Amino acid sequence: MSPNIRFPRCWSFPPTTKSHLLISLCIALVVLLLSRQVQPVQAVAPVDGYLLTGSLLDSQTQPIAAATIEVVTAVDSTPLAVTESQDSGEWSLVIPEVPSQNFQVTISRHHFAAQTLVIDNDARAQLANSGIYRVGSLTLHRQIDASFWVATAVFLGVLLLIAFEKLHSTTAALTGLSAVMLATFLGEAVWEPLYIFSFERALHYINWEVIFLVMAMMIIIAIIEETGIFQWMAFQAYRLSRGHSWLLVLVLMGVTAVASALLDNFTTMLLMTPISLQIGLALGINPLAFIIPEVLASNIGGISTLIGTPTNILIGAYADIGFTDFLANQTAGVIVALVAAGGYVIFHYRAEWRKASGGISPRLYARLQQNASIEDSAALLKAGIVFLLVLVGFVVGEQYHIVPAVPALIGATALLIWLKPDINAMIKAVDWTTLVFFMALFIVVGAVQEVGLISMIADGISRLVGSNLVLAIFVMVFGVGTLSTAIANIPLAASMLPVAEFLTGSVPGGSSKVLYYALSMGAAMGGNGFLVGAEANLVTAGITEQAGSPISFKEFLKIGLPVTYLTLLVGFVWLLIRFVW
Amino acid sequence: MTTILCATRGGASSFPNQDRAIALAQERHAQLIFLHVANVTFLNQFASPKIVDMEAELEEMGEFMLIMAEERAEKAGITAQGVARQGGFQQALQEVIGEYGVTAVTLGAPVHGTALTTTAYLQTLTQTLLQEHAVEVFLLHDGDIIEHHLPTPK
Numbered sequence: 001m002s003p004n005i006r007f008p009r010c011w012s013f014p015p016t017t018k019s020h021l022l023i024s025l026c027i028a029l030v031v032l033l034l035s036r037q038v039q040p041v042q043a044v045a046p047v048d049g050y051l052l053t054g055s056l057l058d059s060q061t062q063p064i065a066a067a068t069i070e071v072v073t074a075v076d077s078t079p080l081a082v083t084e085s086q087d088s089g090e091w092s093l094v095i096p097e098v099p100s101q102n103f104q105v106t107i108s109r110h111h112f113a114a115q116t117l118v119i120d121n122d123a124r125a126q127l128a129n130s131g132i133y134r135v136g137s138l139t140l141h142r143q144i145d146a147s148f149w150v151a152t153a154v155f156l157g158v159l160l161l162i163a164f165e166k167l168h169s170t171t172a173a174l175t176g177l178s179a180v181m182l183a184t185f186l187g188e189a190v191w192e193p194l195y196i197f198s199f200e201r202a203l204h205y206i207n208w209e210v211i212f213l214v215m216a217m218m219i220i221i222a223i224i225e226e227t228g229i230f231q232w233m234a235f236q237a238y239r240l241s242r243g244h245s246w247l248l249v250l251v252l253m254g255v256t257a258v259a260s261a262l263l264d265n266f267t268t269m270l271l272m273t274p275i276s277l278q279i280g281l282a283l284g285i286n287p288l289a290f291i292i293p294e295v296l297a298s299n300i301g302g303i304s305t306l307i308g309t310p311t312n313i314l315i316g317a318y319a320d321i322g323f324t325d326f327l328a329n330q331t332a333g334v335i336v337a338l339v340a341a342g343g344y345v346i347f348h349y350r351a352e353w354r355k356a357s358g359g360i361s362p363r364l365y366a367r368l369q370q371n372a373s374i375e376d377s378a379a380l381l382k383a384g385i386v387f388l389l390v391l392v393g394f395v396v397g398e399q400y401h402i403v404p405a406v407p408a409l410i411g412a413t414a415l416l417i418w419l420k421p422d423i424n425a426m427i428k429a430v431d432w433t434t435l436v437f438f439m440a441l442f443i444v445v446g447a448v449q450e451v452g453l454i455s456m457i458a459d460g461i462s463r464l465v466g467s468n469l470v471l472a473i474f475v476m477v478f479g480v481g482t483l484s485t486a487i488a489n490i491p492l493a494a495s496m497l498p499v500a501e502f503l504t505g506s507v508p509g510g511s512s513k514v515l516y517y518a519l520s521m522g523a524a525m526g527g528n529g530f531l532v533g534a535e536a537n538l539v540t541a542g543i544t545e546q547a548g549s550p551i552s553f554k555e556f557l558k559i560g561l562p563v564t565y566l567t568l569l570v571g572f573v574w575l576l577i578r579f580v581w
Numbered sequence: 582m583t584t585i586l587c588a589t590r591g592g593a594s595s596f597p598n599q600d601r602a603i604a605l606a607q608e609r610h611a612q613l614i615f616l617h618v619a620n621v622t623f624l625n626q627f628a629s630p631k632i633v634d635m636e637a638e639l640e641e642m643g644e645f646m647l648i649m650a651e652e653r654a655e656k657a658g659i660t661a662q663g664v665a666r667q668g669g670f671q672q673a674l675q676e677v678i679g680e681y682g683v684t685a686v687t688l689g690a691p692v693h694g695t696a697l698t699t700t701a702y703l704q705t706l707t708q709t710l711l712q713e714h715a716v717e718v719f720l721l722h723d724g725d726i727i728e729h730h731l732p733t734p735k
Contacts, residue, residue: 162628169628222632266629274642277592281649286593310629367648371641429632437628490628535629542623546639547646548592 053092054135063089067109112140146193151447173440205446209317216408222429227380235372257301265536289352311493323394333574337567458502469509476518484526514579521571529564531556583611591646597724613661617643685717
């Protein structure tokens with residue numbers, strides 16, 4: 001249940017609670033800053049002994065981390081030295097002395113075939129003379145075992161549980177996480193082929209930048225939404241349209257798209273649906289003629305910024321794409337897509353626009369005005385200033401390699417200090433269920449990455465597109481877009497990120513990161529296809545159901561599917577103009 | 582004076598049933614209460630962050646739609662009052678029946694899957710209202726009375 005956040009003149013909460021949240025935010029900030037300073041450990045010259053170094057790659061030339069590298073001699077089975085490869089795939093180990101005979105470097109890792117490298121006389125001589133020998137890059141080949149099928153089944157099971165609403169999304173993701181960990185436990189204790197990854201390795205897949213950015217934005221949005229600014233904008237749209245309902249829907253779509261670029265789609269629709277429903281009913285028009293276009297605009301509008309959709313937050317953190325990158329590379333395409341969607345909406349609901357009754361009673365108008373009034377203009381001003389500074393922080397931070405979570409956390413903290421909201425309500429405003437969902441999902445997707453499913457998909461797409469960038473963009477926009485009509489776009493985007501990374505490295509021209517933008521467009525625009533395509537669609541249907549104006553699957557499909565493919569086409573052409581032609 | 586309670590969700594599909602309740606109030610010279618119950622539990626199924634205070638948003642929406650219903654009644658010369666509540670429908674309905682001394686209740690029957698309630702739910706609710714509150718119950722479908730139950734004598 002959502003909290004009601006108020007801005008009291010005096011403190012009405014335990015100071016310890018406030019301190020805890022502020023301390024937590026500060027710690028989060030420091031952790032994030034420090035995490036950016038720590039560089040991957042590279043091979044370093046030994047103080048005592050002889051240094052062996054090398055690097056490990058998979059068949060897609062991606063680095064392999066957490067592989068065990070051992071030096072063994074023919075005379076003694078006890079390893080002379082043992083190490084693990086780093087995230088960069090690099091490894092280095094020090095042996096106290098150069099063995100008198102040839103010796104071996106063995107490399108082993110779960111889900112890959114083990115390799116043995118013989119260090120011959122020449123290599124030994126080089127090691128003895130210079131104190132260092134670089135083995136070079138080795139390619140390890142994937143090995144499909146029982147863990148592959150377990151992880152794949154768990155991943156698909158989670159997707160199905162979410163799609164068919166058999167379990168709450170967070171419960172589904174946690175179930176998947178538990179199944180993956182259980183398989184690993186059984187792998188360690190009973191049958192090794194079941195082993196997927198260690199708990200430490202699983203935690204490695206959680207993207208903390210995403211978690212902290214989402215958490216900080218929740219606090220900021222919770223304060224901004226309470227001011228009533230978005231409802232006020234909707235009411236102004238109603239006033240300015242002067243009874244022209246076709247104009248009103250276009251303005252409402254615009255307002256929704258802008259709101260969605262700054263908030264997430266789900267929150268945008270929670271804010272826009274009730275007020276739009278009231279406007280529609282007051283005008284004597286089917287309110288769905290306003291609300292469904294708003295949902296479509298919300299799913300499209302969010303694409304233009306880093307914080308507009310959870311999928312963009314994922315993509316930004318994964319591929320190091322910043323706020324201005326999204327703005328510069330997506331916005332024009334998004335505007336054209338919105339214009340195309342708006343045109344289709346006007347055509348689709350053409351009969352509705354003639355039904356407008358022309359005016360509403362003074363009592364209803366007054367009520368509408370009251371429901372759409374600015375609740376706290378002082379809070380709005382302060383929150384607006386801080387939000388603007390956070391956006392500036394995103395832009396400036398890119399120059400100094402500061403991740404977006406940092407300005408967002410600073411902004412959230414500043415609002416807590418400046419506005420002094422009820423801290424208990426603020427803690428409740430952070431939707432921990434969502435954060436847990438993200439963490440569990442990262443681990444489930446990490447499991448299929450670990451066992452090689454994602455590599456297999458990437459290989460398949462790579463074979464399909466070859467070195468054709470246009471075809472790769474097409475597959476990413478329309479393929480992901482089509483999948484996203486039915487599959488929840490967050491897990492879809494999370495699982496497609498390594499695929500986009502591989503194609504970015506393998507397809508000529510991909511280094512512009514165009515395939516990540518294609519993924520962003522496909523995942524978000526595809527959500528417009530079916531009612532079940534995005535949570536924003538479903539929650540809107542839930543609200544309209546409460547008001548006796550339910551959205552049927554068929555009704556949504558009739559407008560959603562054509563708009564999906566129309567906007568995907570616009571997005572595809574835009575990406576070609578921006579990156580290829 | 583008798584009091585009729587019309588449970589409504591307020592959208593266009595509710596207008597025929599609201600008109601029927603208004604007509605019943607005219608026939609009986611009764612006062613009319615429109616009840617809107619908002620329930621945010623449907624939000625629990627979503628993983629997305631639920632930052633917005635939806636209880637307040639839905640309450641405002643409900644009150645707006647109740648004003649629309651009151652205006653429809655006033656046009657027909659009936660005094661009507663809107664009551665907006667949060668939470669479970671059945672509990673809210675029973676509370677309002679007790680608070681306002683309601684003697685008759687109109688409920689919308691499921692139409693084309695547009696109702697929040699199922700037929701089985703309505704039957705159970707009807708029996709509860711008849712036995713525990715001794716009120717008359719009308720089940721309405723698109724403005725027509727499809728079932729009319731008189732209170733069970735205690």
